[in-house]
Amino acid sequence: MINQLVANIKKTGAPIVVGLDPMLNYIPEQVQQKAFAEYGETLEGAAEAIWQFNKEIVDKTYDLIPAVKPQIAMYEQFGLPGLAAFKKTVDYCKEKGLVVIGDIKRGDIGSTSAAYAVGHIGKVKVGSKTYAPFDEDFVTVNPYLGSDGVNPFLDVCKEEKKGIFVLVKTSNPSSGEFQDQKIDGRPLYELVGEKVAAWGSEVMGDEYSYVGAVVGATYPEMGKVLRKVMPKAYILVPGYGAQGGKGKDLVHFFNEDGLGAIVNSSRGIIAAYKQEQYAKFGAENFGDASRAAVETMVADIKGALENR
């Protein structure tokens, strides 16, 4: 699936991923009202609003982008109906030819980690049958529990040719509390980065590994170091736009060939219609605002890469 991701990026010329993290307050009033009219102000109503919102954004952007990253928390908060909307979104995006990165940040050990792996990127056995319950292409994984937590994912990655992105240096202000702590003079995130390179060496695609890394756009200097520590890992870069990252900050996350990184924007794309820059579209044309925001983001990153 890493080969598919690279192929999609080359085809679209867009090293970006749209974060499908639909907070209810991002969803235009008319979409919410229509869903509530059908299902009431219920969890089902919220889930329907999310699904209709996602569908419109995907329909208006899928030809420009290689991948989407639904954040499962935004669905899980609405319980089972929310998770049904997550699954519907995953399936729809795959139908549209998009690579789906499930932002699930799971991390446990042994058979528990294996359960997450089969549930999200693999197949689970029930008697003589097998099922692929959530069936994302990639998922994000938390490394705090060490190799015992990651290895079960690697087993499933090998079997299914799917992939993971391991949290290395996250985009948030307090990420340094633990991740930046110095161990023999080097920060913890570098140690995690070295592990990512080691884990990834066991599961290589054509050019890049099935094991990628998450490194926040908000820490460009650290990205520069980590790019070298994990040369074969695709870097998933959150924190662009709303969190403060800009195209010129991101050039060192990429390799010389313009590959090796994929930059996520969530709010900046899916709630673009709320920004002054795209207000002209109006809430009723929120999908067109998202499309325009994708075009602007791609131009920003491409421009930065060409001028480095």
Next chain:
Amino acid sequence: MINQLVANIKKTGAPIVVGLDPMLNYIPEQVQQKAFAEYGETLEGAAEAIWQFNKEIVDKTYDLIPAVKPQIAMYEQFGLPGLAAFKKTVDYCKEKGLVVIGDIKRGDIGSTSAAYAVGHIGKVKVGSKTYAPFDEDFVTVNPYLGSDGVNPFLDVCKEEKKGIFVLVKTSNPSSGEFQDQKIDGRPLYELVGEKVAAWGSEVMGDEYSYVGAVVGATYPEMGKVLRKVMPKAYILVPGYGAQGGKGKDLVHFFNEDGLGAIVNSSRGIIAAYKQEQYAKFGAENFGDASRAAVETMVADIKGALENR
């Protein structure tokens, strides 16, 4: 809810929690076959088998124990039907007066972390209505992302009087890869433990904080240190039994008053009928085997505490 947990522990005299982590191969053939006869070898069939298995174990043990800890991965691997069985289990255990610790190990940042918090221990708004989607009493939280990940849970804990257990030192063999790394001469897990104490000081119950910690039974010496670092944190101790921990290893996780720790056993209780020691019950009486295993475990830990 920490007050409720302490009250339940005092009432039962059992500082233990039963881990409801039902792998399909723990579930007796007759339970699986009955579920498959009704729903087929489907995700729904697996979910029904899990639910019937859990119900029997809870019915046979609830009067002896203060709490249960369903591991959500074991349900999530069966997709939406699996998660419906998780929710059914949570509700049933609460009806039985048990405190429910959702072992979800979630961890994200900002609004995403808030989404997990409201979805699992709080209430989510939909228009003018509010819902408590999963409604556990406690959840486990991964600290790798720092305070940005934990604070949204604290907000919900305050509002709902619920609690969290933060992963500090996990029970698995490779937990030391990152958690034991030395920072200015002290291991990372101590630093995380100090943060747990600081986070917890903001949300105190009568004797203990709403913020507890996970420290593996397999690392008793570290437990001894961490007990002092986080005097007001209840310690949730996995790794007893199947993973190797024994009652005598655990005394230092407890305070002098016999409180301050709650020891989890999953496989050792729920799949007790598969052990030689309880084989006499037979697969058909698996619930009775679990009850006997609970009694043995409580005696082991009580004995160790009395003899320390």
